[in-house]
Amino acid sequence: MSSAVKALPKDKRWLKYPGFDLAWNVMACIRCSRCYYVHTWDVKSWRFSEICPSLKRYMFSAYSAQGKMDIGIAILTGKLKVSQKVAEILYKCTLCGGCDVMCKDTMDMEPVKVFEALREICVKEGVGPLPQHKRFIESIEKNFNPYNEPHEKRLEWMPKDVKPAEKADVVYFVGCTSAYRRPEIAQATVRILKAAKVDFMMLHPEEYCCGGTALRVGVRDLAKKMIEHNIEAINKSGAKTVVTSCAGCYNMFNVKAREITNMKMNFKVLHITELIDSLIKEGRIKFTRELGLKVTYHDPCHLGRLSEPWTPGKPVGVKHYEIPRRILSRIPGVELVEMERIKENAWCCGAGGGVKAAYPEFAEWTAKERIEEAKTTGAEALVSSCPFCKTNLKDAAEDEMKIYDITELILQAI
């Protein structure tokens, strides 16, 4: 520092963000309440101005990011027991990162990592994960998926007319939710790859759960085990590229793996929308059918504001805000209209962070909020790019609105 600077902070962590530290983060919270709302410059109406589903639903400030920071302060100082109520507050959070990005606009802080760390403390203290989570944790350990489905049926969705290669540069990592609950997304994905003449292979039987589910409910060891198994299997396969159609899997490989393992990944990871965007540019995907559909796009949290590692002072998720919109705008007869809360301001679908399993009523309430917002645009369909989002939004929408994964629309238009 120059001699003109008389008195710098003594702790150098104020001069440059040192990386995540739980105590430092909770101490740094200034209780400004920016975490309650979408970015203040982007508020377009009173009705759709909040960012935090948990706070909006449960109202006491304890459910906000600020409140959870306070819980962290009290736990770390021994002034609060790690109780069932602490667990309830922490797990009634979709870990959507809305607060996280608003906080980062103001301070060098990482609220989502704070929540994850506090959930790990809940696990250590025996109040987490919640009973509903324990069932899928056991299933991951036994079946390598959280849905208690047999591992050998992981590829049952594969259409007969699609034959993956034995060996290829591209691996399609289908993920548990597409494989067992949203096969139409997996089927659309492989058909698009086939149409674009992309050789791809599947990892099965070596494809396990990505570990995201375990990590988000605080069971870090299992998450580490799962992601390390998958990395090793992909490295062994020799593939250069992994494609996911699940935003959660994408986030796990692209962001979280770097936080929980030192294993080197000899491959790059793409979300299917990134690959399709390139294939369109190369002319390998051509749209031939007009769909005649007015749609609005829902940014999945894990394929938006949580999709890239954070560097203080830099935006995150930027490419994933643009790519799906660019694709939709190229599909003949598709008119894209935007909701008020989009991109980093997107309202969560409500399914994440273990909420769908433990608090289904809250998950559905959150999704209904999104459906209400989508309806104000006049769109006939709500499109997303994550099987988890599709599931929860579909459960909430009933017959009020069509819900699509982007791969389904792309396939329809090819």
Added chain:
Amino acid sequence: MSKMELLASEPIEAYPDYDAKKHLEIKEALIRILGPEWVSDEPEITQAYSRDWTAPGILEPRRPEFVVLPGSVEDVRAITKLANRLKFNLLPIGTGLCGLAGTLPNRGCTVTVDLAKRMNRIIRLDSKNMYAVVEPGVTYAQLHAEALKVGLTLSGAPEAGAQAKVLANHLFFALTGKSQRYGHAPHRILGAEIVLPDGELICLGSAATTNEYFWGSGPGPDLIGLIRGLTCSHGGLGIVTKLAVKLYPWPGPRVWPVEGYIPEKRVILPKDKFRWYLIKLPSEEKVIEAIYEIGRSEIGYAVHHFCAYYMNTWWAKSCEEYWRTWEEGYFQKLHPSLAVCLAGLTSPKQLEYEEKILKQIVEELGGEFVKDEKNWIEYTASNWLLDAQGPRMHRPSGTYSLFALDILDPEWADKVTRPNESLGDKVREKYTPPLVDDDHSHWIHSIEFGHYAVGEQDFLVEKSSLESVKASMQSVMEYITTALKEGSPCGVPQMASGRLNEFAGPVMGNYHVWLRKIKEAFDPNYVANPPYPIPIPEKEPKP
């Protein structure tokens, strides 16, 4: 981590004034009024109401015994009447970031009344008569978004940011970006609905007689002073449940014109309607002359004299960027300067006219227009018309504190905040380090065309250093006691909420005497957020 760094509230049972039997009695009664869903005494919930944005160490965090979420004015009345009957304390909060302890429990039997969650509607937005009636939970950003749709605007948001609540902030102090033209927030208050400390409901302004909220004065002596003013009552004279505020014509876009992604968002306003200028002037005296001349010419939409610390902290997108730019000295080199926004409110021709006048003033005063090399205007200044980046002022060292925040005339405001000369600057200098380097902060904020101004001095405090936090407390106390001793208590009134009024009053016309009489008259049971606005000594619990 040191203990200071993570100072947290003790469990309420640990305080000597905790009474378990009374606690249970209050709990049952509150649940009868609101239902169990909206009453909590769980420590996991109340912990979130134990601090404001002041660093632990300056204030001791303490949990309230209860947090309640009323849904209507009837709920607030019922809770207030109960407080009088069972003798407990009511602490109303909006956003809860205050910074002056007014939203923090300071004694047992405190019930925090979180008004922001269920009483958060915009009751009316009257585009014809240009005002809005809001409940306590409405934010500046929400109201602004709705006002823009009908071609209206607010006077900007306070330094705390547009997430702050319109209602509480108007009562408190609200220095907003466009005060040059639209004045100081408490003067923009129209009608109001208040639950007095005894539970009686009154309406003020035109709402007192017509149930319309268009005018701030009502029949007879105007009681609106109960709820606003420099010292602010912090709920000590009742809970405001509805407030009407003025809106103004907006010639700009109907949606706030934002580009980019967090944290690199920029606001691009149409250049034929809005223009910002950074003007470097030869001296502090010339800055003040410019403020007067701009005011006399009746031009300007926003007029501020900022220091480098403010400019940098609002602009920088990370700690690292802040300190790098600080080391470069980029913003320090701009000092002394003025940031001026002109607006073509009636037409682009108005803007051209105002620009011509501004250029003449700058030329006559020997100033120069500075090139905005770091896009400070797009990243920072333009958003001052809607929002403010005040929360970012914490980023470089964790927190900040202040003295000399006061309403004065511009010349006086300069005198009490001027670098190297003012009392505040000398005190700050004495305590730096362990206070953190900030280039002698000095903010003059012109209000109503320079009829008056706000002078403010903030300074950086290292939140993780007990030594620095203690120094901030000592410096503020030294500032206040010296200013009072010298009989020129600039900066004291706004900071002198609660107990400090007792010290400020004797050198400021003995206002504390009548303030105490008002508190005694309106709050006979001393339940409305004691000791605000001023303590009643005989009713204070023994330490």
